[in-house]
Amino acid sequence: MTRTGPARHFKKILIANRGEIAVRIVRACREMDITPVAVFSEADAAALHVRLADEAYAIGNAPSRDSYLNVERVLAAVRASGAEAVHPGYGFLAENAAFAKACADAGLVFIGPRSETIALMGEKTSARRLAVEAGVPVVPGTMAALSDGATLRREAERIGFPVMLKAAAGGGGKGMRLVATPGELDPAAERARGEARSAFGDDRVYLEKAMIRPRHVEIQVMADAYGGAVHLFERECSIQRRHQKVIEESPSPAVTPELRERMGALALALVKRAGYLNAGTLEFLVDADRNPYFLEMNTRLQVEHPVTEMVTGVDLVKLQIRVAQGERLPFAQGDVRQSGHAIECRVYAEDPDNSFLPSPGIIHALRVPGGPGIRDDSGVYEGATVSIHYDPLVSKLVAHGADRDEALRRMRRAVAEYNVLGIKTTLPFFGRVLRHPAFVSGDYDTSFIETAFRDAPDTTERPWDVALAAAALHAHRERQKAVHAAESGSGGGSSWRASTWRSSGGRWP
Amino acid sequence: MIFDATVDGRPARVEVRSASGLYTVLVDGRPLRVAVFPTARHFTTLLIDGRCHDAGVLRQGANHAVALRDGTFEVTLEAAARGAMAPHRKAATGPAKVRAPMPGKILRVVAAAGQEVRAGECLVVMEAMKMENEIRSPRDGRIKDVFVKEGQAVESGALLILVE
Numbered sequence: 001m002t003r004t005g006p007a008r009h010f011k012k013i014l015i016a017n018r019g020e021i022a023v024r025i026v027r028a029c030r031e032m033d034i035t036p037v038a039v040f041s042e043a044d045a046a047a048l049h050v051r052l053a054d055e056a057y058a059i060g061n062a063p064s065r066d067s068y069l070n071v072e073r074v075l076a077a078v079r080a081s082g083a084e085a086v087h088p089g090y091g092f093l094a095e096n097a098a099f100a101k102a103c104a105d106a107g108l109v110f111i112g113p114r115s116e117t118i119a120l121m122g123e124k125t126s127a128r129r130l131a132v133e134a135g136v137p138v139v140p141g142t143m144a145a146l147s148d149g150a151t152l153r154r155e156a157e158r159i160g161f162p163v164m165l166k167a168a169a170g171g172g173g174k175g176m177r178l179v180a181t182p183g184e185l186d187p188a189a190e191r192a193r194g195e196a197r198s199a200f201g202d203d204r205v206y207l208e209k210a211m212i213r214p215r216h217v218e219i220q221v222m223a224d225a226y227g228g229a230v231h232l233f234e235r236e237c238s239i240q241r242r243h244q245k246v247i248e249e250s251p252s253p254a255v256t257p258e259l260r261e262r263m264g265a266l267a268l269a270l271v272k273r274a275g276y277l278n279a280g281t282l283e284f285l286v287d288a289d290r291n292p293y294f295l296e297m298n299t300r301l302q303v304e305h306p307v308t309e310m311v312t313g314v315d316l317v318k319l320q321i322r323v324a325q326g327e328r329l330p331f332a333q334g335d336v337r338q339s340g341h342a343i344e345c346r347v348y349a350e351d352p353d354n355s356f357l358p359s360p361g362i363i364h365a366l367r368v369p370g371g372p373g374i375r376d377d378s379g380v381y382e383g384a385t386v387s388i389h390y391d392p393l394v395s396k397l398v399a400h401g402a403d404r405d406e407a408l409r410r411m412r413r414a415v416a417e418y419n420v421l422g423i424k425t426t427l428p429f430f431g432r433v434l435r436h437p438a439f440v441s442g443d444y445d446t447s448f449i450e451t452a453f454r455d456a457p458d459t460t461e462r463p464w465d466v467a468l469a470a471a472a473l474h475a476h477r478e479r480q481k482a483v484h485a486a487e488s489g490s491g492g493g494s495s496w497r498a499s500t501w502r503s504s505g506g507r508w509p
Numbered sequence: 510m511i512f513d514a515t516v517d518g519r520p521a522r523v524e525v526r527s528a529s530g531l532y533t534v535l536v537d538g539r540p541l542r543v544a545v546f547p548t549a550r551h552f553t554t555l556l557i558d559g560r561c562h563d564a565g566v567l568r569q570g571a572n573h574a575v576a577l578r579d580g581t582f583e584v585t586l587e588a589a590a591r592g593a594m595a596p597h598r599k600a601a602t603g604p605a606k607v608r609a610p611m612p613g614k615i616l617r618v619v620a621a622a623g624q625e626v627r628a629g630e631c632l633v634v635m636e637a638m639k640m641e642n643e644i645r646s647p648r649d650g651r652i653k654d655v656f657v658k659e660g661q662a663v664e665s666g667a668l669l670i671l672v673e
Binding site: 191194354358364365371390421463469470473475478479508509 | 525536552573574610612642
């Protein structure tokens with residue numbers, strides 16, 4: 001146990017995921033001289049993560065259950081590649097205890113917690129019981145999963161409406177419903193259980209007291225195999241739609257130094273109690289009086305991990321790999337600091353003007369912002385197709401600044417620089433959020449998206465004339481080009497383009 | 510060329526005239542003097558009265574997605590004849606066609622023919638991209654027809670419901 005050097009050094013890691021997170025892990029492998037191995041479904045043969053990897057294995061048809069969720073096929077790819085370790089990313093098999101166990105049984109390293117811990121934390125009611133044992137306050141609610149309607153109704157009455165209905169095996173907002181009155185309980189439960197069944201193969205649910213306008217704040221933790229554990233401060237995740245996060249930031253504008261210290265200590269108490277290993281996140285609700293209540297633990301890398309990376313300078317994916325190699329944490333709690341401020345916007349292929357409905361399709365043009373403090377963790381490229389089969393996350397745009405004001409201004413600039421043609425994205429919506437007084441002040445909660453724009457349609461003067469001119473000129477020039485091509489029979493020359501300056505007499509408007 | 514156009518749903522008449530390699534674009538009679546410089550695929554720099562605009566245009570039928578620094582705009586163009594402006598299209602008064610915004614499976618049909626609905630009311634629940642998506646009524650009205658059944662797979666753009 002006194003060993004300080006690496007127990008081993010992975011030569012090859014298989015990435016059991018797709019999209020931006022697979023790309024993120026490929027990049028970490030590259031920086032560590034580890035060979036990254038991709039897997040891909042039929043729909044993803046031309047995906048960015050395959051383009052960037054050294055080796056790639058086809059694992060089945062487009063639907064996730066036939067490919068990315070298929071334990072046997074993923075393990076077959078691991079065997080074929082000779083990889084020593086598997087990084088599951090988030091989603092798909094990342095919180096599948098049976099997969100983690102199958103890896104261990106096959107002599108592979110699963111880059112994440114032990115399978116028993118995944119099972120313990122993955123069943124949300126057992127995680128709640130463990131938190132109570134560790135002295136961590138939880139949201140009042142049922143301590144066991146429920147599957148019959150009569151018990152559900154009785155428990156809901158006992159807790160008192162409004163209640164939050166959640167999938168026991170859940171995560172990612174799937175199978176979650178807010179129920180305001182007794183009459184809504186049965187239809188909401190039916191919907192939630194249907195979603196839970198298709199997402200997790202388990203339709204049991206549990207109830208929590210719905211808190212009024214809470215903030216959603218989470219603590220990043222990291223633990224090694226030798227009892228070393230640190231927290232890497234908080235992320236504020238209150239900007240959500242359909243219970244899924246769309247903007248995150250760190251530090252949280254709502255968290256005082258005292259609350260930060262308290263939440264960090266609570267998180268580490270649960271980490272120790274659970275014998276936790278590798279990266280994890282504890283989600284809390286924080287009420288108006290700044291009381292934190294534990295919600296659940298995500299036993300994996302989080303989508304929004306870049307905001308923590310930007311403010312702490314810690315590369316979480318490389319640290320995950322080092323811990324999985326058997327290394328000790330290279331720093332202690334006192335060595336990590338929050339430096340500056342970071343904001344992340346999740347660029348989804350969704351139509352923000354139409355209930356955030358998915359907008360799959362071909363990305364015909366893509367312009368990505370750059371410059372100081374900007375990071376774009378993307379899973380696509382110009383010409384790529386956003387498939388109907390998977391989560392519509394296109395990219396995560398992150399801005400870092402010396403303080404919140406600078407990070408916010410950088411993010412506004414970057415959102416304006418970002419251009420995607422061919423699909424609808426959440427980018428225009430971010431432009432509005434980043435200028436909303438409640439967001440700018442930092443005084444917002446999880447009801448923000450539902451309420452902020454409800455009664456105030458966007459009446460901002462926009463450059464409509466320029467947009468009209470651009471479209472009309474495009475149509476006009478397409479027609480001129482067609483006429484020109486027909487006349488010259490050459491398929492469209494470009495001499496008329498180059499001569500603009502001369503023929504305009506050296507004057508531009 | 511003259512167009513009857515809409516931008517973000519607002520109607521406008523737009524005329525493009527070219528002379529000496531430059532363009533004059535008239536938007537409801539307001540003249541803009543424009544120089545056009547193609548840059549990347551789908552993109553041009555427009556120089557309008559000393560201001561430069563980095564404009565991306567993607568045409569899909571009559572619809573043009575126009576990306577400017579201030580965001581993306583939906584522009585529709587229809588070639589028009591010189592003279593009086595065409596009467597404003599009746600889209601706002603005829604029956605509203607509710608279409609599937611993406612391919613997926615119909616999980617539940619909430620609305621029934623003959624039922625009165627309010628704008629924003631859920632009509633159909635569709636499963637697509639791993640989520641249950643509520644398809645809502647675009648306006649107040651009465652359900653004239655329902656074209657889908659629960660469990661049915663639909664393509665993007667499939668007609669689901671007619672609201673009158």
